[in-house]
Amino acid sequence: MKKAIIAIAALFVAVSAHAQFGVVAGLTSSSSNIEAAFADAKSISQYHVGVTYKLGIGNLLAVQPALIYNVKGARLGDIAGIDDVNVDFKTGYLELPVQVQVGFGIGSLARVYGFAEPFIGLAISNKMKFADSTTSGWDNMKSKFEYGVGLGAGVELFRHLQVSVKYFWNLGDVYGKQITVGGVAHDLASSKCNGIAASVAFLF
Numbered sequence: 617m618k619k620a621i622i623a624i625a626a627l628f629v630a631v632s633a634h635a636q637f638g639v640v641a642g643l644t645s646s647s648s649n650i651e652a653a654f655a656d657a658k659s660i661s662q663y664h665v666g667v668t669y670k671l672g673i674g675n676l677l678a679v680q681p682a683l684i685y686n687v688k689g690a691r692l693g694d695i696a697g698i699d700d701v702n703v704d705f706k707t708g709y710l711e712l713p714v715q716v717q718v719g720f721g722i723g724s725l726a727r728v729y730g731f732a733e734p735f736i737g738l739a740i741s742n743k744m745k746f747a748d749s750t751t752s753g754w755d756n757m758k759s760k761f762e763y764g765v766g767l768g769a770g771v772e773l774f775r776h777l778q779v780s781v782k783y784f785w786n787l788g789d790v791y792g793k794q795i796t797v798g799g800v801a802h803d804l805a806s807s808k809c810n811g812i813a814a815s816v817a818f819l820f
C-alpha cells in the first residue's frame with residue numbers, strides 16, 4: 617500500500633512538472649481537402665481562439681484540454697425546389713476539445729505527436745446567408761449542442777510553440793433535414809459540418 621501511494625505521488629509530481637498553461641488560435645475550414653481549405657483561409661471568416669492546458673508525461677504522452685470560441689461554417693446544398701442555390705451558415709461555438717497526444721522527442725528542439733481529440737460545444741451565435749441576404753437567429757438549427765472527434769498531428773518546438781493540423785467530424789445533427797428559406801420549408805439532400813482546422817498554441 618505504501619509503495620502504491622509513493623508511486624501515485626511520484627506520478628502526480630511528474631505530471632505537475634510538465635503542466636503548462638497556454639493560448640491557442642487558428643483557422644477552421646468546412647472544406648474536406650487541403651487545397652480548398654487553403655482557399656477558405658484567405659477570407660479568415662472561420663477561426664478559433666482560446667486557452668489551453670497541457671499535462672505531459674515525458675515526450676510520449678500528453679493530455680491537453682482547451683476552452684475555445686470556434687466559428688465554423690457549413691454549406692447546405694441541393695435544396696429541394698430551389699435550383700443551383702446553396703445556403704451558407706456561420707455558427708460560433710463555445711467548445712471544449714480534449715487532445716490525447718502520443719509523440720516522441722527530437723532532443724530538446726522538438727516533439728512530434730499525433731492526437732485524437734473528442735469535443736463538445738454549445739452554439740452561441742448563428743448567421744445564415746442565402747443569395748444576397750444575411751440573417752441571424754436559431755430558426756434553422758435543430759440543436760445548439762454539438763459533439764464530435766478530430767484526428768491530427770502536430771509539432772512542438774522548444775517546449776513552448778505548437779503547430780498542428782486536424783480533420784474533424786461533427787457527429788451531431790446540428791441543422792437537421794429541412795431548412796426554412798423565405799418562410800418556406802425545403803428538404804436538404806446534404807448538410808456538411810466536417811472540416812479541417814490548423815492551430816498555433818503558445819505554452820508558458
